[in-house]
Amino acid sequence: MGEPSGTALLEVDSVIRSFGGVQAVNGATFSVREGSLTGLIGPNGAGKSTMIDLISGFQSPDSGTIRFAGKEIGGMPAYKVSNLGLMRSFQTPREWPGLTVMENMLLSFPIRNRESIWRGLFTRKSLKAAEREDRVVARTLLDHFGLLRLKNEPAGTLSGGQKRLLEFARLAAARPRMILLDEPQAGVNPVLRVRMGELIRDMVNDGATVVMVEHNLPFVERLCDTVIVMALGRCLATGTMSELRAHKEVIDAYLGGVEGVA
Amino acid sequence: MSAYIISLATTGVIFSIVALGLNVRWGWAGEFDIALFAFVAIGAYSYSVFNLPPSTLPYPAGYILGLNAPFWLSMIGAMVVSGILSAAVGALALRKLRDDYFGITTLAFALVLTLIIGQDTTLFGGFEGVYGMVQPFSNLEPFGSDGGYFLAMCVVVLVIVFLVLNWLYKSPFGRAVRSVREDETASQAFGRNVYLLKLKAYVLGGCVAGLGGALLAAYITSFNPYAWTPQETFLIYAALFVGGTGNAIGAIFGTFFVFVFIQEITRYMPTIGDNASSPDALRLIAIGALIVAILWFRPQGVLPEPRAKDVEDTAETPVAPEVQVTSG
Numbered sequence: 001m002g003e004p005s006g007t008a009l010l011e012v013d014s015v016i017r018s019f020g021g022v023q024a025v026n027g028a029t030f031s032v033r034e035g036s037l038t039g040l041i042g043p044n045g046a047g048k049s050t051m052i053d054l055i056s057g058f059q060s061p062d063s064g065t066i067r068f069a070g071k072e073i074g075g076m077p078a079y080k081v082s083n084l085g086l087m088r089s090f091q092t093p094r095e096w097p098g099l100t101v102m103e104n105m106l107l108s109f110p111i112r113n114r115e116s117i118w119r120g121l122f123t124r125k126s127l128k129a130a131e132r133e134d135r136v137v138a139r140t141l142l143d144h145f146g147l148l149r150l151k152n153e154p155a156g157t158l159s160g161g162q163k164r165l166l167e168f169a170r171l172a173a174a175r176p177r178m179i180l181l182d183e184p185q186a187g188v189n190p191v192l193r194v195r196m197g198e199l200i201r202d203m204v205n206d207g208a209t210v211v212m213v214e215h216n217l218p219f220v221e222r223l224c225d226t227v228i229v230m231a232l233g234r235c236l237a238t239g240t241m242s243e244l245r246a247h248k249e250v251i252d253a254y255l256g257g258v259e260g261v262a
Numbered sequence: 263m264s265a266y267i268i269s270l271a272t273t274g275v276i277f278s279i280v281a282l283g284l285n286v287r288w289g290w291a292g293e294f295d296i297a298l299f300a301f302v303a304i305g306a307y308s309y310s311v312f313n314l315p316p317s318t319l320p321y322p323a324g325y326i327l328g329l330n331a332p333f334w335l336s337m338i339g340a341m342v343v344s345g346i347l348s349a350a351v352g353a354l355a356l357r358k359l360r361d362d363y364f365g366i367t368t369l370a371f372a373l374v375l376t377l378i379i380g381q382d383t384t385l386f387g388g389f390e391g392v393y394g395m396v397q398p399f400s401n402l403e404p405f406g407s408d409g410g411y412f413l414a415m416c417v418v419v420l421v422i423v424f425l426v427l428n429w430l431y432k433s434p435f436g437r438a439v440r441s442v443r444e445d446e447t448a449s450q451a452f453g454r455n456v457y458l459l460k461l462k463a464y465v466l467g468g469c470v471a472g473l474g475g476a477l478l479a480a481y482i483t484s485f486n487p488y489a490w491t492p493q494e495t496f497l498i499y500a501a502l503f504v505g506g507t508g509n510a511i512g513a514i515f516g517t518f519f520v521f522v523f524i525q526e527i528t529r530y531m532p533t534i535g536d537n538a539s540s541p542d543a544l545r546l547i548a549i550g551a552l553i554v555a556i557l558w559f560r561p562q563g564v565l566p567e568p569r570a571k572d573v574e575d576t577a578e579t580p581v582a583p584e585v586q587v588t589s590g
Contacts, residue, residue: 056451082453094451096444099437102572107441108452111434117462120433121426127433135572151572174452 009034009178009209010055010086012235015064015074017047017054024050026233027064032178032211032226037204039220039241040213042230043254048213049091051230052180056088057081068178083112085177091186093163097156101147101166104155105138106131108170138173145169145199161192168199172206179203181212185219197223217241229253265408270526272409274518275416276477279423281501281513283470286427288499289508289567290436291463292443294361296495297351297368300375301468303490304347305340305475307379310392310485312336322383325392333398337419337476344472345465352464356457372492379487386487393484409481416477423470424510430466431510432570439463440508493546497521500549503556506563515565524548 008031017025025047032038040048053059055066057078066074068086082088095104111134114127142148145165150158155166164184171179184200185193193216200223203210214220220227221241229236229244231253237244244250280302287293313336316328331339355367379386386392399411406412430436439459441449446456479485497520505516528545556563 058447058450077455078450079453079455082451088451090447090451094445094448096441096448098444098567099440100570100572103437103570106434107437107449110453112453114434115438115459117430117435117466120430120435124429124433131434139572139574152569154569170452 007034008032009069010211011065011067012051012055013065013067015051015054015061015066016233017050017059017061023233025054025061028230028233028235030228030235030238032209034209035204035207036225037200037210037212037223039224039227040211040230041215041217041220041227042236045232046230046253047233048230049182050233052088052182052211052213055081056086056180082176083110086180087171087174087176087178088180089167089171089182089184091183093160093167095155095158095163095166095170098154100152101142101155101158102135102138102151104166104170105142105151105173106134108173109134109137110174134173141169141172144172160187161189164188164192164196168196168203171203175206176208178209178211181210181214183213183215185214185216193219268409268413270522272413272416272481273525274522275413275420276474276481277498277501277521278514278517279416279420279477280471280474281498281505281517282420282423282427282510283467283472283474284495284498284502285467285508285510285513286463286470287467289502289513290431290439290443291460291467293356293460293464293467294365295368295464295467296365296492297372297375298467298471298498299490299492299494300372301344301348301471302475302478302494303375303379305344305472306479306490307386307392307475307485308340308343308472309333309336309476309479310395312339313395313480314392317387319387319390323387323390324384325387326385333480337473337480340472340476340479341469342472344475345469348465348468348472349461352461352468356460356464369492372495376490376492379490387485391484391486391488395480395483397483398480412481416481419473419477420514423473424514427470428510435462496553497549500553503553503563506565506567508567509563509565512563512565516563520549520552524552 010032012031013029015025015028016023028047028051040051042048050059054061057073057076057080060075064074065072068084071084073081073084096107114130119127139148139151142151145168147162147166147169150162158166181200184196188196197219200210200212212224226238227241227244228238229250236253237247237250284298287295287298311325311327312329312331313333314328315330317324351368351371355364359367397409397412398415399406400409402411438454442454442456442459449456501516501520502513504519505514506512524545528541528548531541531544534540
């Protein structure tokens with residue numbers, strides 16, 4: 001088990017989710033400490049991405065409980081989970097391609113209360129003023145992520161790496177309490193990978209709790225305090241990478257699992 | 263001004279309002295709605311029965327209400343009724359269905375409504391339809407009898423609709439609706455209730471379409487049950503495609519192009535053989551060819567959706583040294 005310090009922000013207990021005859025997640029149990037950077041690893045088909053979908057509300061568990069900050073969120077619609085402060089990224093970055101980079105940023109601030117038709121018609125001045133502040137923050141963030149000169153371009157025209165950076169910039173604008181990253185290194189070139197590591201560290205230093213699904217094990221080892229290993233829909237072990245290396249079951253699952261993948 | 267020019271302009275202005283309604287649904291929210299003209303019909307009918315005195319049509323013909331309400335109140339009533347029915351249809355069709363399945367459901371609604379309007383004589387006046395309204399301002403000299411003042415009112419309504427929609431388009435609400443069009447999943451991941459945003463856009467579009475229907479009924483002073491075919495919706499799509507989906511000015515331009523220019527130019531096409539309806543058929547063929555040509559050569563339309571420019575209010579800050587990012 002990981003270090004006992006800090007309370008559990010996310011608790012997953014005996015969660016099951018199957019698709020037809022396939023048990024993608026089969027009784028997974030683990031918890032994530034507040035303020036930690038936790039890696040979620042495992043062979044292909046271990047159920048990692050399904051786990052992310054279940055926690056973020058994009059799928060509902062068949063049974064079991066998922067608690068975020070003490071609140072049951074299993075089966076809750078994705079937008080509600082997001083508004084509770086638990087947000088996620090996707091394997092391929094999902095931006096709003098036809099909207100500009102700046103509009104993508106403005107949509108990422110937690111401003112749901114401003115999005116009423118009534119306010120859009122009758123409080124246009126105060127909306128403008130509030131948005132002016134958001135724009136200043138957004139420009140600073142875009143500058144930090146090297147995207148400022150592209151602020152008026154449609155986000156769909158960015159390169160793969162730039163889209164990944166924009167995704168990070170949007171998460172930084174949203175400032176959620178917890179972030180689930182689904183393979184943040186996928187489709188990113190080696191130079192940017194190093195930078196991604198720093199940016200993920202920045203998220204934690206800014207107070208977010210981060211769970212990262214990742215196949216690049218050296219990257220996980222360098223970055224994460226705690227690592228959770230999944231195989232066949234279950235949570236096999238939790239610990240630091242060096243602890244896990246001594247874990248016979250983990251080694252078997254990884255090497256055996258690769259051959260066993262359908 | 264000749265009555266001919268006035269009638270062309272009035273048609274163009276009224277259909278522009280209808281096109282702005284479709285632009286909210288399809289242009290902002292990306293809802294492939296085929297029922298739009300059903301809500302124009304609902305607006306036209308509601309206007310008629312709010313505006314007319316109680317029915318004196320011989321049974322089985324007839325209509326409900328007959329409130330004798332002034333035209334402006336009847337217009338508001340038409341918007342409200344269209345909005346409520348949009349909410350009902352949208353709540354069903356938008357809940358679980360995506361894109362084409364949503365489109366098929368709205369088509370089914372439009373067909374069912376067309377049949378009901380055509381069949382239910384006690385509600386919709388039967389063969390003759392609901393008629394006998396007085397066109398607003400038509401008694402006002404010197405231009406009322408030509409429809410000049412009515413045209414002026416339609417232009418005022420168009421300007422108001424245009425301004426209100428333009429505010430909403432640029433507001434956080436409009437941006438959130440457009441985000442749903444661009445990527446629903448991303449909108450959910452960033453806390454948007456996608457269903458509710460789509461439903462709001464559907465109702466807003468329905469209100470505008472209903473207002474257009476009310477003006478249409480006020481203009482032609484009757485409600486003909488046989489004039490409301492789902493085919494009309496595609497003409498409005500044609501107008502949006504030509505003008506530029508998502509661009510309000512484009513929608514108005516496209517409407518005048520399709521509903522006035524094409525309409526009038528095809529009037530002078532020769533009839534083929536002794537088939538008197540061939541110009542009508544040729545007009546639809548021309549509009550069909552126009553849709554294909556536009557989608558092929560200029561899918562964004564003549565006036566593409568404007569891009570929201572972020573301009574700094576203070577003096578331009580120097581561009582920070584760029585982080586070299588190569589494509590991934």
